[in-house]
Amino acid sequence: IVLTQSPGTLSLSPGERASLSCRASETVSNNYLAWYQQKPGQAPRLLIYGASTRATGIPDRFSGTGSGTDFTLTISRLEPEDFAVYYCQEYDISPPYTFGQGTKLEIK
Amino acid sequence: EVQLVESGGGLAQSGGSLRLSCAASGFIFNTHWMHWVRQAPGKGLMWVSRINGDGSNAAYADSVEGRFTISRDNAKGTLYLQLNSLRVEDTAVYFCSRGGYFSFGPLDLWGPGILVTVSS
Numbered sequence: 001i002v003l004t005q006s007p008g009t010l011s012l013s014p015g016e017r018a019s020l021s022c023r024a025s026e027t028v029s030n031n032y033l034a035w036y037q038q039k040p041g042q043a044p045r046l047l048i049y050g051a052s053t054r055a056t057g058i059p060d061r062f063s064g065t066g067s068g069t070d071f072t073l074t075i076s077r078l079e080p081e082d083f084a085v086y087y088c089q090e091y092d093i094s095p096p097y098t099f100g101q102g103t104k105l106e107i108k
Numbered sequence: 109e110v111q112l113v114e115s116g117g118g119l120a121q122s123g124g125s126l127r128l129s130c131a132a133s134g135f136i137f138n139t140h141w142m143h144w145v146r147q148a149p150g151k152g153l154m155w156v157s158r159i160n161g162d163g164s165n166a167a168y169a170d171s172v173e174g175r176f177t178i179s180r181d182n183a184k185g186t187l188y189l190q191l192n193s194l195r196v197e198d199t200a201v202y203f204c205s206r207g208g209y210f211s212f213g214p215l216d217l218w219g220p221g222i223l224v225t226v227s228s
Contacts (some may be wrong), residue, residue, distance in 0.1 A: 097158070
């Protein structure tokens with residue numbers, strides 16, 4: 001499966017709403033799709049799994065939707081700490097567990 | 109504290125070898141599949157390898173198959189990645205991460221990463 005994220009870079013202001021897209025080249029079975037956040041010099045952090053379930057401790061301004069081949073990560077009201085790079089990943093039983101190329105969310 | 113900490117990175121020559129370790133603590137290590145993910149400088153994430161809970165099954169990305177070997181010592185709570193026949197393009201930060209409980213699943217715990225630099 002190839003995951004294509006768009007846009008490559010998203011420029012927004014704090015308080016605005018962000019929508020990040022992840023499109024798969026074929027159906028992601030059982031919606032085994034995760035979203036990660038990575039800040040410079042840090043390891044990635046799991047945000048969303050199963051396409052729509054927030055991981056432990058993730059604020060409810062983060063939400064995931066979608067199924068099949070089209071998935072979206074939405075951040076309802078951007079906080080200063082949300083500006084980072086976001087990756088989607090499929091984690092089905094069969095490898096490879098492909099990542100998308102990432103979307104950089106930057107302050108406008 | 110639940111954590112993963114990598115070690116063993118550094119500088120190697122093309123064609124050389126390195127062994128990475130990842131020490132796990134704060135959770136029952138043998139109940140989770142474990143993964144290695146790498147990130148070349150300024151690039152995105154690339155999944156490298158995974159191993160199941162008892163170490164009996166492993167999988168690799170095509171680009172490292174036959175050169176890298178993943179293993180684990182459940183008694184020591186440690187994950188390993190043996191890197192052989194290193195290439196310049198293997199230069200990256202290598203992260204170990206925790207996968208699913210007795211199965212596949214999202215990567216819900218990550219180490220801080222360790223840098224591997226391969227020179228020509």
